[in-house]
Amino acid sequence: MKVFTAEQIRNWDQFTISQEPVSSVQLMERASMEAAHWISENAKNTRKMALFCGNGNNGGDGLAIARMLYMKGFDVDVFVNDPKGKFSEDALLNLKRLRDISGITVRKFSEMPQYGFDDKTIIIDALLGTGLSRPLEGIYKMLVEELNEKKNTRISIDVPSGLSADMMFDNSTTVLKADYTLSFQCWKRSFLHPETGKYTGKVVVLDIGLTEKYKTITETPYFVIDDLLIESVFKPRSDFSHKGNYGKVGIIGGSYGKIGAAVLATRSALKAGAGLTFTIAPQCGYEILQTTCPEAMFIEGGENYVNDFSEVEGMTLGIGPGLGTHEETEAGLIKLLKDNRMPLVLDADALNIISKKQKNIRLIPEKTIITPHPKEFERLFGSTENSYQRLELAKEKAKELRVYIVLKDHHTQIITPQGNVFYNITGNAGLAKGGSGDILTGILTSLLAQGYSEEETCILGVWLHGKAADYASEKHSKESMLPTDVIDELGAVFIELNNKKFL
Template sequence: MKVFTAEQIRQWDRFTIWNEPVSSVQLMERASETLAGWISENCKNHKKMAIFCGSGNNGGDGLALARILYTKGFDADVFVQNPKGKFSDDASVNLKRLRDFSGISVREFKEAVQYNFDDRTVIIDALFGTGLSRPLEGVGKQVIEMLNEKNCIKISVDIPSGLPADSILEKDPVIFNADYTLSLQCWKKSFLHPETGKYAGKVIILDIGLHPEYLESEAAEDFVIDEKLINRIFKPREDFSHKGTYGKVAVVGGSYGKMGAAVLATRSALKTGAGLTFTLAPKCGYEILQISCPEAMFIEGGNEQIEDFKPESDTVYAIGPGLGTHEKTAKGLLEFLKGYNSPLVLDADALNIISKDHKNLKLIPQKSLITPHPKEFERLFGSTQNSFERLKLARKKAKELNIYIVLKDHHTQIVTPQGNVFYNINGNAGLAKGGSGDILTGILVSLLAQGYSEEDTCILGVWLHGRAADMAAEKYSKESMLPTDVINTFGDVFEELNRINRIRL
């Protein structure tokens, strides 16, 4: 799914109005009907709606929404700054329509101070839309500060008021703190970053029927990974195949006291379909690996840490889990990279070794996949003020080095050498445990060895990791689930993908 800027979304509205054709007020009515449908279905136990409307088209959505909710049996109280003030043309039409309903009161913002926000009240924010690009001030700021203190369910129409669609505001902004954001037609970039997404709560994308031709033809650099994309990428296993069909993987990792990381990466590679899996690890991990991963073959690379990286042809490497940063390990890794030119996966301590000298970045083979968390990214490329700046820097470095950067975060971002970004929106806080990144490394090297392109490997791999984590959380809870539980859920994810593929056929 493409992620459009606020200006592109406005153009999409205009394109729909011109090409459908439909009037702007009819399009507003369509959007409000869709909003009301979701609210009436999901807020059945909350019959009182307190709807706060601005004077622009976001407010117009709120005014139309109030009328439609009233006809569905909800009590609707509308609050505006000045009922006799200036509104946008479409908002004015809906304010006039609203006045034909005697059961709906239109009040001023100042009356909200005395309003009874009880436990059956839902606060609906339709104050400011996607056009806002400056911090709130004055009455709007005061209203949002007051509403944020209320202990009610809070729903934002399209975007939380005070939140820019495409960027981050400077320190201490006042933003409506929504429990749910009913986003019209598509994701906004600010929903996908930790500093700004926290205000949106649970994001629900509502299709209001904007013209599909615009979606197909309009260019974008940001995307959300959705099921349609995954189903296009996923390749079911061929009946007439053998272990050589699905590639040869070497997980390079482990050191004394850190063999678990190599085990997790190895098991992950095995469970996601690699044809042949080797683990290059120090001698101290031999028994551990042979007992925990009998399907993998062991290659000795040292005694207590890896010193000899032993490159082999026709092998896709993943280097880093539990590797350590011992002097001999670092020397061996850098020597290996100097003579190895095929794409590989670099994670964890491999990245920490490379970060010791920025000249080492040029040793990363082109089209390789690196998987830093924010701190590792900072060590590699330098510090940034926020995740928006970090992503901008990641775009620059991915292009310069011709590599794929899988930037691990709440919504992990895949940054391609072409400058595109794919946001992953599944997964959960149960992955906030040591070992989760090692699993991802195993997935990525396995898919790469099976012949997926570098870009498709990143997209499918990160999605598969998140989907398995969601299934594990359902069974074990976010608190109790372990990385091994995620690995054991891969089969359920593949069964789901294969079932969808059979239905398509």
């Protein structure tokens, strides 16, 4: 799914109006119907709605939603700054339509403190939408602060008020803290970064029928990984295939006390479908790896840490899980990077070793996949003030080094050398545990060995990792799920993919 800027979305509206043809108020009616339908279907425990509407088109959406919810049997109250104030043309039309309904009261914002909120009243935010270009101030700022103090469920229409669709303001900005955001037609970039996405709650994208032609012809470097993209990337196995068709994986990792990381990466590589899997690890991990991962073959790379990287010919390598940063390990890795011609996935201690000297970064071969978390990224490339700046720096470095960067976060970003960014929306906070990154390394290395391109590997691998984590959280909870539970759910995800592919 393409992610467009606020300006591109406004152009999409206008393009739809010119192509169908449909009027702007009819398009507003269409969007409002979708939102009102979702609210009515999901508001099972209340009949009372309080809608806060601005003077622009987002407020017009809210006014139309109020009318539709009333017609569906809800008790509806509407708040505006001034019922006699200046509204956009479409918002004013919807305000006039409300005045013809005796059962809906239109109040001023200033009356909100005296309003009788009960515990189940749902607050609907239709104050500002995507047009905001500066932080909230004045009466809107005060209103949003008061609404944030309420314990009621809050639903934002299109964008939480106070939030830009495309960027972040400073950290002190007032933003409505929504429990749900009903976004029209596509995701917004601000939903996908931790500093701003924390305000959206659960994002629900509503299809309001904007023309597909605009989406096809309009360029953007930003994408959300959705089911359609995954179905286009995933390659089912041929019945007439054999293990040689699915590559040879080498997981290089483990050190005394950190053999578990190599186990997790090896197991996930196996479960992700590699034809042959080898683990290059120190001798101290031999019995553990042969017992826990009997399907994989063991290659001794040292006694208590890896210092021999030689027996890796013909493999796709995943390097880093539990590797340690011992001097001899460092020397072996640097030599491998200088001599290597094999596909690489670099993670964890492999990245920490490289970051010790800036000149090492130039040793990373082109087309390598690197998977830093924010702190590892900072060690490699320098600090940034926020995730937006970090992403811009990642785009520069991916282009400069010709590498693929999997920048791990709540919504992990995949940055390609061509400057494209793919946001992943599977996964959950249950992955905030040691070992989760080791699993991802195994999955990525496995897919790369199976013949997926680097871009396809990143897209499918990160999505698989998150989807399996979602299944694991349903069974065990985010608190109790373990990285091994995520590995165990990979099979269920592949079953789902294969079923979709053949329907």
